[in-house]
Amino acid sequence: MLQRCTNHVPTVCRRNYSTDKRHSFAVEVHSVRVRLRKFLNIRLHLSKHQAVAFQFTITAEGIDLQLSHEALRQVYLSGLRSWKKRIVRLKNNVITGVYPASLSSWLFVVIAILATMYMRSDPSMGLIAKIQDLLPTSSSLSPQCRTVVSAVLFSTLLWLSLIFTMKLCLKQLLSYHRWMFEQHGNVSTTTKIWVMLVRIFSGRQPLLYSYQGSLPNLPVPAVKDTIKRYLESVRPLTTDSEFERMMTLARDFELSLGNRLQWYLKLKALWASNYVSDWWEEYIYLRGRGPIMVNSNYYGMDFMFVTPTPIQAARAGNTLHALLLYRRKLNKEELKPSRIPGTFIPLCAAQCERLFNTTRTPGVETDTVMHWNDSEHVAVYHRGRYFRLWLYQAGRLLTPREIEQQIQRILDDKSAPAPGEEKLAALTAGERIPWAQARKEFFSSGVNKRSLDCIEKAAFFVTLEDEEQGMMGDDPAASMDRYAKSLLHGKWFDKSFTVVLYKNGKNGLNAEHSWADAPIVSHMWEYVLTMDSFQMGYNQEGHCKGDVNLSLPHPQRLSWNIPSQCQERVLQSLSVAQALADDVKFHVFAFRDFGKGSIKKIRMSPDAFIQLALQLAFYRDRGMFCLTYEASMTRLFREGRTETVRSCSSESCAFVKAFQSGEAVDVCRRLLRNAAEKHQMLYRLAMTGAGIDRHLFCLYVVSKYLGVLSEPWRLSTSQTPFQQVELFDLVNHPDYITCGGGFGPVADDGYGVSYSIIGENIISFHVSSKRSCAQTDCHRFGMQIRKALLDLLQLMTDDKRDAPRSEHNHSAKKEL
Structure with a gap:
């Protein structure tokens, strides 16, 4: 405002100077001074009783500047908090360095x-x-x-x-x-x-990062070992002639190009902390030019059967406060280092560094991940408007009740969205190149840049929805499917994660995938859910505990100036995102007939048991086998992320064929155990750096040379493990179980399956498919999963002989 007025003074002066009358010029200058004095008598108010923080006035004698003690105190306390964080970070770096x-x-x-x-x-x-x-x-x-x-x-x-x-x-x-x-x-x-x-x-x-300097580097497998296991994995999916051709290509590759490329990987492994992770982040995630909604982002859910409070603002108060407490523990490295469950073996914690204050910024060729050391606010979306919500005052974190009050102020705000503001987030949901071009053209300066910076530099993003979600109504199964679909679609997809809060008090989150994998977000979400319900709690009316603080300044509404050309870009991205969103179907269900307790009684790995049930279910659903992706972690190594377990093996196919053809019970049991042992071996190899796909990916040209990595993952699966079992008392609070989370299908004609083993008696499943493919149906596949699980347990526990077993199988075929 000051700049605009002072720029206007020379214009006035030039207009009157042309008269060449000094008296007239002096009068005009005096008039301008009077107008400026009236116009620039600016007072900014802060905190209690609207006390003046500072004021300045332009007079004939110059600028009169006045500062209040409260303003100086606010600046001092905010700076003090920042310096405390720096000192703690320095101290922890020293302690971690000498560990x-x-x-x-x-x-x-x-x-x-x-x-x-x-x-x-x-x-x-x-x-x-x-x-x-x-x-x-x-x-x-x-x-x-x-x-x-x-x-x-x-x-x-x-x-x-x-x-x-x-x-x-x-x-x-x-x-x-x-x-x-x-x-x-x-x-x-x-x-x-x-x-x-x-x-x-x-x-x-140890502190959270104490083991980072002692973790080994990810080894580079031998080319011949990778090719051998690769050929084993594709054998059940190819004909004899196709496999012969594959063997010839693989042998030629091993003797020529493969060994030359291997030397580059070994050189990189000596120089870099991890020879896979940086390329994996860049080429698999950041260079993808398609929408990250559905294709990359994933979601996490609230408690399945319990909603701690029906008040939206109150749930937001506890949730946001718990998230900031987790960030404080993360910054101070007070979180215990993650370990393999049941052991003392540490896992890499490098992915935790970008959990907060992180965003993915679009580019024409590749996106980038931006991270800031600190942020004192969150960006909030409600009814097409964006707000900046400060979470600290005078260097202290706001209480849950104060955050609830601020969220309620946003909910009560009746202002309308600015032109083009309501659907603005669609830019982050559509293709990446149009978003990059629009960002450079319309958001690189002025008010739009300031508002976008506020969103991107926020600790995380918050969405306040007007709809209700969760297990409710006359059809709870369908309501859970809608709940999953709502979370996957989210709002602003570029932030590291977005917290979604619904009108009936239900919550959830949507996470961007490039910066880290699901276990990192899951660990944080477990902490938030338990703190919300068991530590903070609510009063009898359902509000957060504590007192209201009416002196807090209101959340700041973000301003936008979106021209018609930009609004057209928004609508184009919206049409792409809407078509993708409408094409995805979800089926979420909790399998409660039995859980890992019953599986352990038959002395079998629960994960292997579930994966073999998925193989049986897919064969019954499609009448074929397919390349199957199961995510395994490589965090035993420094900066490790994931590796692929190819769950469809010759052993699993042999079992499924025998089981479906009505072979003897003893034969099927033996084949099932062989398949389970094979799966466990593949999983262990993947965890210990001897997997197939990351090595092939880093050889880079293998997919083109062998022509096989282009084969789609028609069945993409992942287990979401509970990492802090001690936080959940499922004996005394059996209803406080989370639904886990899920993701969209990787292939257009395939399924995405995420599952969580909850306690001893529950397994939750999130199954996704696309409506555009007539061959897939997530609800039908969900029924096949239920039936396969029951059939496998019955096979391992039933004492019936061959004839009844065969009869049961034929009846099952007839039913299908």
């Missing part, structure tokens, strides 16, 4: 060295004397002081050498993975010694 040793161990080493010198012994074998000779001479230092300084320097070097040695030893120990392939209850002597050594070198009370 598995501790800072106190340095003092112990120094005292030990000084004590031995006091006893007329030289533990340094002359090194302390050499260090003393290298010290600059000074009259202020006596010979005794020079000796002490030399001893302290030697002790420090010795301490750092010990730390380096301990880290190296721990890294070598964590590279040992043979324990994973040993049978339960039959542990080798080598593994027992290894366990003891790992415990010795692991130190005590």
Whole structure:
């Protein structure tokens, strides 16, 4: 405003200066001063009783500037919080850097060295004397002081050498993975010694990132091993002639191009922390030019049977406060390092670094992931409008009740969206190139840039929906499907994650996939749900606990100036996103007939059991086998992400064919166990860096050379594990179980299946398909999954003989 007025002064002056009358000019200047004085008497109000924070007035004598103590206090406390975070981050970096040793161990080493010198012994074998000779001479230092300084320097070097040695030893120990392939209850002597050594070198009370420097690098598998396992995986999906051709191509590739490319990968593995992850993030996620809605983003749900409060603003208050508490723990590294369930083996935590304050920005050729160290606000969407909600005041985090109050103010705001604002988020849901071009053309300056920066630099994104979701109504199954579909479609897809809050108090989230994988978001969401219900809670009226603070400034409405050309781009992206959204179907259900407890009784891996049930269900549904994707993690290695387990194997196909043809019970049981053992072996190989697909991906040209990686993943599956079982008391609170989450189908003619093993007796499934494909139906496939699970358990527990088994199978065929 000041700039616009001052720019106007010369225009007025030039207009009157042409008269060449000085008196007239002086009068005009005086008039301008009067108008400016009236126009620029600006007062900005803050906090309680609308006290003046600062004011400035332009007078004939100059600018009169006044600052209030409250404004200075706000600035001081906000800066103090920022500096505290920097100091904590620096302290944690030091503690993590010296782990598995501790800072106190340095003092112990120094005292030990000084004590031995006091006893007329030289533990340094002359090194302390050499260090003393290298010290600059000074009259202020006596010979005794020079000796002490030399001893302290030697002790420090010795301490750092010990730390380096301990880290190296721990890294070598964590590279040992043979324990994973040993049978339960039959542990080798080598593994027992290894366990003891790992415990010795692991130190005590690690921070979240303490193990990062000790995790091994992901190994590069041998080309011949990868090709061998690759041929095994495609054998059940190819004819004899196709497989012969595949073997010839694979042999030629191994002897020629494969070995040359392997040297590049080995060179990168020596230089980089992980030879896969950066390429995987860039080429699989960021270079994709199609919509990330449905195709990449995924979602997570609220409790299945319980809604802690029906008040939308109250649920938002607890949810947002819990998220910020989790971020505080993350920044202070107070979260325990993730480990393989039931063991003390650490997992890489590098993906946690970009959980908050992160956004994906579009580009013409490739997107980029932007991360900021801190953010004190969130961006909120409601009824087509965008708001900035500050979550800190005077350096402290707002209480849940204060956040509820602020959210309620947004809900009560009756202002209308600006032209083009209501559907603006469709730009993030459509194709990436149009969004990149629109961002550069319409959002690179002015008010649009400021508002977009507010969204992108927010801690996360919040959507307040006017609709109700969850398990409700006369058809709870259909309501759960609508709930899943609503979460997958989300609103602003570029933020690291978006929290969605519905009118009836239900919540959920939608997460962008490039920066991290689902277990990272799932870990955070488990914490939020339990804090919300069991730690914070609500009062009898359903509101957040605490007092209302009416002195808080209202949330800031973001301003937009969206021209008609940009509105046309928005509508084009909206049409693409709407067509994609309408094409996706969901089926969400909880399988409650049995769970992992019954599966363990037949001495079988629950994951292998479910994967084989999916193979049987798909064969019954489509009458064929398909390339199957199951996500496995490689976080045993530094910066590890995922690897593919090709669940469709020769062993699983042999079992399905035998089971469907009515073979003897004993034969089917033996084939089922063989298939389960094969699946567990494939899963362990993937976890220990001996998978197939990431190595083939990094060889880069293998897909074109062999012509097989273009085969679609018609069955894409993933398990969402519960990582903090201790937070959920399913015995005393059996209804407080989450639905897990899901994702869209990878192939147009395939299924996406996400499942969660909940407690001992429940398995939840999220099945997706596309309406445009007449061959797939998620509800039909869901029925096949239920039937396959029951059939497999009956096979392993029923004592019926061959004739009844065969009769049952034929009746099942007739039914299908």
